[in-house]
Amino acid sequence: MRPVWIGGIFALVAAAVVPLAARNPVGRTPPAVAPASGPVEAGTCASGRTASPASLPLHFERNDGQTARRVSFLARADGSTVFLEPDCATFATPGAAVRMRVVGAHAAAAISGAEPLAGHANYLIGRDPSKWTTDVPLYARVVAEEVYPGIDVAWYGDGRRLEYDFCVAPDADPSQIALAFEGADSVTLADDGALVLRVGDRELRHDRPVVWETGDAGRREVDGRFVVRDDGLVAFAVADRTPGSLLTIDPLVSWSDYVGGSGRDECEGVAVDGQKNAYVTGTTQSLDFPTKTGAFATTAKGGDTDTFVTKLNAAGNAIVYSTYVGGTEGEESHGIAVDKESRATICGFTYSQDFPATALDTVLDDGVNLTGDAFVTRLNAAGNGLAWSTYLGGTGQDTANDVAVDSAGVAWVVGNTSSTDFPLASEIDASSEGSQDAFLTSIAADGASLRFSTYLGGPDNDTGDGVAIREGDVWIAGKFSTNRQVPPLPVFPGVTPVRAFAGYDDLWVGRVHPATSSWVWMSFLGGQYSEISLSASDQFARVAVDASGNAFVCGSTDSPDFPAGSGTARTDQSGTDGFVSKLSTTGSLLWTRFLSSDPSTSTDTAADIAVDSKGRAHVVGTTEGYVFPVVGATQPEQGGYEDAFYSIVKADGSGFDFSTYLGGESYEWARGIALASDGSATVAGRTYGSFPVVGGVQEFYRQNGDGFVTRFGATAGTALVFKVKRGLFMDSTKYFKDKAALVGSIPLPKTFDPRSSYLRFFVTDGNDRGLLDILGVTAADPRWKKRGTVYTLKYEVPDGIHATLAIDVKRRTFAFGAKDFSFPGAPANPIRVTLEFPDAGLNFTTTQTWRAQPGGKLRLP
Numbered sequence: 001m002r003p004v005w006i007g008g009i010f011a012l013v014a015a016a017v018v019p020l021a022a023r024n025p026v027g028r029t030p031p032a033v034a035p036a037s038g039p040v041e042a043g044t045c046a047s048g049r050t051a052s053p054a055s056l057p058l059h060f061e062r063n064d065g066q067t068a069r070r071v072s073f074l075a076r077a078d079g080s081t082v083f084l085e086p087d088c089a090t091f092a093t094p095g096a097a098v099r100m101r102v103v104g105a106h107a108a109a110a111i112s113g114a115e116p117l118a119g120h121a122n123y124l125i126g127r128d129p130s131k132w133t134t135d136v137p138l139y140a141r142v143v144a145e146e147v148y149p150g151i152d153v154a155w156y157g158d159g160r161r162l163e164y165d166f167c168v169a170p171d172a173d174p175s176q177i178a179l180a181f182e183g184a185d186s187v188t189l190a191d192d193g194a195l196v197l198r199v200g201d202r203e204l205r206h207d208r209p210v211v212w213e214t215g216d217a218g219r220r221e222v223d224g225r226f227v228v229r230d231d232g233l234v235a236f237a238v239a240d241r242t243p244g245s246l247l248t249i250d251p252l253v254s255w256s257d258y259v260g261g262s263g264r265d266e267c268e269g270v271a272v273d274g275q276k277n278a279y280v281t282g283t284t285q286s287l288d289f290p291t292k293t294g295a296f297a298t299t300a301k302g303g304d305t306d307t308f309v310t311k312l313n314a315a316g317n318a319i320v321y322s323t324y325v326g327g328t329e330g331e332e333s334h335g336i337a338v339d340k341e342s343r344a345t346i347c348g349f350t351y352s353q354d355f356p357a358t359a360l361d362t363v364l365d366d367g368v369n370l371t372g373d374a375f376v377t378r379l380n381a382a383g384n385g386l387a388w389s390t391y392l393g394g395t396g397q398d399t400a401n402d403v404a405v406d407s408a409g410v411a412w413v414v415g416n417t418s419s420t421d422f423p424l425a426s427e428i429d430a431s432s433e434g435s436q437d438a439f440l441t442s443i444a445a446d447g448a449s450l451r452f453s454t455y456l457g458g459p460d461n462d463t464g465d466g467v468a469i470r471e472g473d474v475w476i477a478g479k480f481s482t483n484r485q486v487p488p489l490p491v492f493p494g495v496t497p498v499r500a501f502a503g504y505d506d507l508w509v510g511r512v513h514p515a516t517s518s519w520v521w522m523s524f525l526g527g528q529y530s531e532i533s534l535s536a537s538d539q540f541a542r543v544a545v546d547a548s549g550n551a552f553v554c555g556s557t558d559s560p561d562f563p564a565g566s567g568t569a570r571t572d573q574s575g576t577d578g579f580v581s582k583l584s585t586t587g588s589l590l591w592t593r594f595l596s597s598d599p600s601t602s603t604d605t606a607a608d609i610a611v612d613s614k615g616r617a618h619v620v621g622t623t624e625g626y627v628f629p630v631v632g633a634t635q636p637e638q639g640g641y642e643d644a645f646y647s648i649v650k651a652d653g654s655g656f657d658f659s660t661y662l663g664g665e666s667y668e669w670a671r672g673i674a675l676a677s678d679g680s681a682t683v684a685g686r687t688y689g690s691f692p693v694v695g696g697v698q699e700f701y702r703q704n705g706d707g708f709v710t711r712f713g714a715t716a717g718t719a720l721v722f723k724v725k726r727g728l729f730m731d732s733t734k735y736f737k738d739k740a741a742l743v744g745s746i747p748l749p750k751t752f753d754p755r756s757s758y759l760r761f762f763v764t765d766g767n768d769r770g771l772l773d774i775l776g777v778t779a780a781d782p783r784w785k786k787r788g789t790v791y792t793l794k795y796e797v798p799d800g801i802h803a804t805l806a807i808d809v810k811r812r813t814f815a816f817g818a819k820d821f822s823f824p825g826a827p828a829n830p831i832r833v834t835l836e837f838p839d840a841g842l843n844f845t846t847t848q849t850w851r852a853q854p855g856g857k858l859r860l861p
Helices: none
Strands: 003-010 060-062 073-077 080-085 088-093 096-102 111-125 133-148 151-158 161-168 179-182 186-189 195-199 202-206 210-215 218-222 224-228 234-238 246-250 252-255 265-272 278-284 306-312 319-326 331-338 344-350 373-379 386-392 398-405 411-417 437-443 450-456 461-470 473-481 505-513 518-525 542-545 551-557 577-583 589-595 604-611 617-623 643-649 656-662 668-675 681-687 706-712 722-725 740-745 759-764 770-777 784-787 790-797 801-808 813-818 831-836 845-850
Touching: 060 111, 073 151, 096 195, 096 202, 179 234, 186 224, 234 246, 265 344, 278 344, 278 681, 278 706, 306 344, 319 331, 319 373, 344 411, 373 411, 411 473, 437 473, 473 542, 473 551, 505 551, 551 617, 577 617, 589 617, 589 643, 617 681, 643 681
Parallel strands: 111 319, 265 331, 265 668, 265 706, 306 331, 331 398, 373 398, 398 461, 437 461, 461 542, 542 604, 577 604, 604 668, 643 668
Antiparallel strands: 003 706, 060 073, 060 133, 073 080, 080 088, 088 096, 096 179, 111 133, 133 151, 151 161, 161 246, 161 252, 186 195, 195 202, 202 252, 210 218, 210 246, 224 234, 265 278, 265 681, 278 306, 278 331, 306 319, 331 344, 344 373, 344 398, 373 386, 398 411, 411 437, 411 461, 437 450, 461 473, 473 505, 505 518, 542 551, 551 577, 551 604, 577 589, 604 617, 617 643, 617 668, 643 656, 668 681, 681 706, 722 740, 740 813, 759 770, 759 831, 784 790, 790 801, 801 813, 831 845
């Protein structure tokens, strides 16, 4: 399954991920600048680096009222929110803030955005639309002109990190520049020349600046460094410059790796429209402008957590819009659907009494307990306003967990409620049966009325987790928990279960016909132990429906006797397994496919499911196991402690058409999946760092958890982690020809220097026969050459054939090439190519399996 693009979501920003610990640059070089064609003038800061729409680095929002009036622009950079004023910048992260003031600068200097970006941001916070902030423009750069005579300041991003340039005109003096850091406990210089600001137990680093001059002859690097003056201010010491040249001083900013960074950002749901644009919803913690510098505690403008909706274009390389939705307390968003008019509908729960509710119920209905109500909100197509929005609940606690939208625009919502006065309409069951019941509610397309609303549940504790709709019927899945070990067993009013309750906790799935306010069927699904040990209360059971009306439900189980139907018998007796079960149109079990890994004690959970036109189940979730079933994988090996996974189960449940890990060196959880009409799949979830990046919209992981979004192409088994260039042929003798090259992506951080680490590069065949083995290349080896961020190694392979290995640590790619190199004899399939730096502390091996086709090119399986 080809990964088309991979990115992530931080608050309003799409982000790809790299570990923070790897961000201190080694040998940063200034950007390429063409030789000047005439005299160099001030103002080059306004037109320096160009933002690439295909990579969308850190971006800046113009302050249109979303934060304090004194702020001109803000950005969510690596580990902090940055607030820019004409003469200062404030770096804020939960628990700490530092303000960098340009001492003696012109406080009224003109400050403006440069290089506009395509998307916009919206803040739909609170009940009063007149106080919303919408259509906020985004920029790749911000420039403050003439902060000192002849000196501009430009702010921009290096991936997700913040950079700033002081651009000094030919006749201006850089010694004018003096910086005060308010809120820092100490300001010191590190051995590598970085400026280190300590705030409590945290550090903010400004890397040693890269300094260069630009004149008639082009660009020349100049020696420069930070200086801490006796009065505590920070200045720059710069070597002599060429008369008539423009001088650029370029530091790079980041919080230290143990800081923790900014708040939690998690993608909970994903949807795709008819044009393959991706819509992602979830929960974010973000910062408002700090009221004081130094250690502080503050909340997001809309409370401790807000919901967000981000729309990405079909290519995954631009934000169409990104919108906060919330009130002055906390919200969480759990589900999203998109209608044919490209309007996103989200659902979740809120504690905010001023949540932007415009239709049906506009009052938080939980009395004085503040236990929270469910909400359902539909945005307009532009994402800058509401089509309608409503609370949904009674005086108890109410939560909406999933939403689907039918062809008429009607929203179908499932969740759970402890309210005995939950709003009902044409109900199947009018009374609350247990301590918590599931509910199913439909809201008219205009948001003006309830078309259907009912309790669904038995005598104990029920949740409604997933919903799917087709031709007037609705399928629901949830969980039932009880301490009952003897009759009366739980029974949902109005229906006899197809399969009886089997253990302490079971999943349940059912089909409802709202037109007659009746069940079509309902069935429990479980074994003797628990099907609700999904490790977290926010892990849901989901359901999907195929063209014939068969239901597919996914979740996880601890039960060794979980029903398999005609599916493969479960062999794991001690761990937790994910599963997919297919039920017929009448609710009988057809088959179960377990998503299980080794070791047997590991935990595997299936979190969301979709069904394609071929009747195959597309499943995403999380695995702890280092041996998970992989088929045609884009990532055949486990990356970290827990990885996300994406699997396509065959239509008959007999196996997998595709299955892959998806993750970096830490933790990943896949939470949602959506299929487009062409069969491409979009996956969303949460990562804790070093997530694999392929053409995403953002390069750096922030701290404390980021969302991610990944799109896979429609054809299984054709993913290219490695590509073949210039004719790599497999025949009886020649296997590398005419400088053919293997190229691919590797999870190297930008700061990695391969010259300082032991290298191993080897090629083996299916009989584990070594075809090529390069060992022991270290810093002492003079054959390494460095140019910018590219390291090149030239060497001789067996038989005196010369070869080249090039590693670009910025783009995290490698290329291996050799001219007229023959493998000794015909290799056995599969051929495996591996690149390792075993002593670098990175502990990774990048491997991709290839298969030789006689007389043809080397291809993936």
